[in-house]
Amino acid sequence: MSDVKKVVLAYSGGLDTSIILKWLQDEYNCEVVTFTADIGQGEEVEPARAKAKAAGVKEIYIDDMREEFARDFVFPMFRANAIYEGEYLLGTSIARPLISKRLIEIAKETGADAISHGATGKGNDQVRFELGAYALMPGVHVIAPWREWDLNSRESLMAYAEEHGIEIDYAKQSKKSPYSMDANLLHISYEGDILEDPWNEPEDDMWRWSVSPEQAPDEPTYLELSYEKGDIVAINGEAMSPATVMETLNKIGGDNGIGRDDIVENRYVGMKSRGCYETPAGTIMLRAHRAMESLTLDREAMHLKDELMPRYAKLIYNGYWWSPEREMLQAAIDLSQEHVNGTVRIKLYKGNVYIAGRKSEKDSLFDESIATFEDDAGAYDQKDAAGFIKLNALRLRIGAKRGN
Structure with missing residues (x-):
């Protein structure tokens, strides 16, 4: 442990990472640099700065990465129509390579010799963070506290916080969702509590981004999505950046009950897990992109893409975004999008996305x-x-x- 002089911690300012910050300082006797990313999780990230300062952190990074996330990660993934095991739109998976990339950049900028994250030893995220880190900085030292310490329950974490004077907002803790949640521009996920029994139906008040289809408006909502080279560039004729496209579709989609899913998936580490997801923008984007491709993409190119997609999706799910095989597939996918230009009209109604029209003046193959x-x-x-x-x-x- 004494070999580590400085570590960059992926830091949210919540209970877990606040404890990890103190634990690193004590157990490794090292300097900690904190990195907090805004990737559209919908929560204020600036409070993390005050908490890090109070813990004695001198180098604090708080970055707005929403546009980079949407432009360089989510949009390329949706050019592939990527979906894991037929259902999961990879909302958590696709955020991890961006965070790994920035952790390594900060490590190089600050001269740190280690990075640290708060992913547990049972989940996929530890794999994703670390595969990305090793691909970008082969000699980096990775510290995963959940694989080292004996703080294996919320009670033990709270006791540690009290013992070491780590400030806890008890009012916030008492209102805390019983679910383990992850949110970004693409989705919000829910795991744990009653969801650990796959037979239990999710409680309606669990969902945060969408109304239930039963409560959605009785009149449909129509949108026109404009595409250039496979990416949405405008909604209803209004040009938008990638992040703004996603924010807009999340809001409109959620208002129409779009994007709820309840999945049992196969984790890379070997176990099955049950999770619920809200992905309004992603649900719309996948449906509309396939409609645009149906008009503009050659038959055999489309069929080859469909054959490659499960492999591509599995690479992202398992954490291989920075692998040569993913980059090779991405080059082929991006080349296929050269003529995926035009407009798709969609109808949103009570949890469903319908294609109401598609056109491409220059690139349509429909004669x-x-x-x-x-x-x-x-x-x-x-x-x-x-x-x-x-x-x-x-x-x-x-x-x-x-x-x-």
Whole structure:
């Protein structure tokens, strides 16, 4: 432990990371640099500065990373239509490589020889943080207190805080949600408490971003989403930055009961876990992007993307954002988006996202003169289909002669 002179801590200012801060100072006898990221979690991050100062921290980083998060992480992921195990839109997973990146940048800026995080030894986040850190700074020392200390319950954490004079807002603690929650621009997640039994239905007052579909407006909401190279650049004709797009869709989607999900997923560390998620913007973005691609993307390019997507999604879920294979896949995905330009009209109604229209003046591959059921004026010779079918049936006919 004495080899560590300075450590950069991913610090929220909450109970857990406040205890980790003190624990690092005492157990490692080292200087601690704190890093707090605003990635759209919807809570004030500035109070963390006062708490860090009170703990004797001299170097405090508080960064607004919402635009970088949306532009460089979420939007590239949605170009791939990434979804893990058919349901999870990777809201927590995609935030971890950004935090790892900034931890390493700060470590280099401050001359720190270690980083630390508050992820537990049972979850995926420890893997994601550390794979990212090692990919960006191979020799970094990673300190994961939950794998080292014996403070394994909330009671023991509270006792430690009291013993070491760590300030606790008891009023806030008494109002604290019983769930383990994670939030950013893409989603908010809920785990623990009654959700640990997969048979229990989530309580309606658990959800924070969305109304229930039953309570959503009786009139649908229409939106027009403008795309350039696979990314939403405007809503209803108003140009918006990536983060503003997501904030807008979260609000409108949540108001219409969009984006609730209840999932049992397979963690990378080997166990199954049950979690509930609210992802209004992501739910809309996935549906609309596929509609835009349906009009503008070549058939075989689309099918190849669909084959690659589960691998790409698993790489993100498991923490391999900074791996060469993810970067290779991203290059192919980004190339496929060159002509994914146009507008999608969506209808939001009581928890559902409907496609109400799509158009692309320059890049549409939909040719009405060929697709029509009416007279196509010779644009398509239907007699050609006979040879096409016979050639594709050749192996089936030969096999049938063998008596399959």
